[in-house]
Amino acid sequence: MMLIATAIFMAWAIGANDSAKAVGTAVGSGILGFKRAVLLIGVFVFLGAFLGGSGVVNTVSGLAMGMDPTTIGLVLFSAATAVTFASLWGNPISTTQAIIGALVGASLAGGLPVNWSVVGKIVLTWVVSPVLAGVLAVGTYIPYKHLLNKIKHLGILELTQKWLAFTAAAYASFNLGTNELANVIGLADGGIEVKSLLAIALGLGALTFSYEVMMTVGRDLAPLGPTSGSSAQMGAALAVTLANVFGIPVSSGQAIVGAISGVSLYKGERLNKKALKGILRGWVTAPTAAGVLAFALVRLFSSL
Secondary structure, eight states: OOOOOOOHHHHHHHHHHHHHHHHHHHHHHTSOOHHHHHHHHHHHHHHHHHHSSSHHHHHHHTTTTTTHHHHHHHHHHHHHHHHHHHHHHHHHOOOHHHHHHHHHHHHHTTTOOOOHHHHHHHHHHHHHHHHHHHHHHHHHHHHHHHHHHHHHHHHHHHHHHHHHHHHHHHHHHHIIIIIIHHHHHHHHHHHHHHHHHHHHHHHHHHHHHOOOHHIIIIIIISSOOOOHHHHHHHHHHHHHHHHTTTTTTOOOOHHHHHHHHHHHHHHHHHHHOOHHHHHHHHHHHHHHHHHHHHHHHHHHHHHH
8 A cells, every 4th residue: 555655646746847848848838838738748648658668667677676565665755755845946857867766775775786787777878868859859940940931821830830839748748658657657566547546646746736847847948939849849759769669767857958958059049057057956966865765764664
């Protein structure tokens, strides 16, 4: 029961933080309203949880090898707590990093072996994925801009921009189910009922607690227009999908920040360095805090 409860908490925390990376650019640029964005997240996260993510599930579950349900529950609680505090500050961090950090902390506390080779590969992708997302975002922006410049009718132009934004946001939301939520599903070892429950919890997190993080991603980091916002969203989603193909749990947060930065630099627009520094700081503090908390809780529970 404790494991399911903490898995629900973690799914809610993912919705509160990571949903911004799926629809933040669309909401921030004014293409999608907040409530419609949350509905979109709910539908496509559910589809992603059921139709994909098996490779990612196996990778994360492998790092939890030898842990009992209570320890895994403490891992999820520690990661969710770190993510929730970040969301309170409107800081888009990596929920994936928080879970991996908590898994490492729990393993060290319990005297379990840590597969440092797998951890090293995951950490390497956290460096590569924002760069790759930036390149893919620019590669998406160029044909998007070329296509939109050919459209002379204002009504058709606006409709095309909305559909491009919707497609990118739906794709990114689907990735939340196949990547971030898949991490929790793998640790909870859940069937259809648990998957459904976690998908609903993620949607509630998006509805109740995600607005500030959405504004950080979609408005504060860089001045995104509809075309650049859609391009950044699509580039980030493509980068996450490539990682999922190889079963590597990457951060959609790092991908979207890399994509926004890439498009902004390509267009010669101003990037909010203060906001970027805060985000980068969160990428370090979140997994560290989750790891330390997991270590302390596992030690505490083992002594009882």
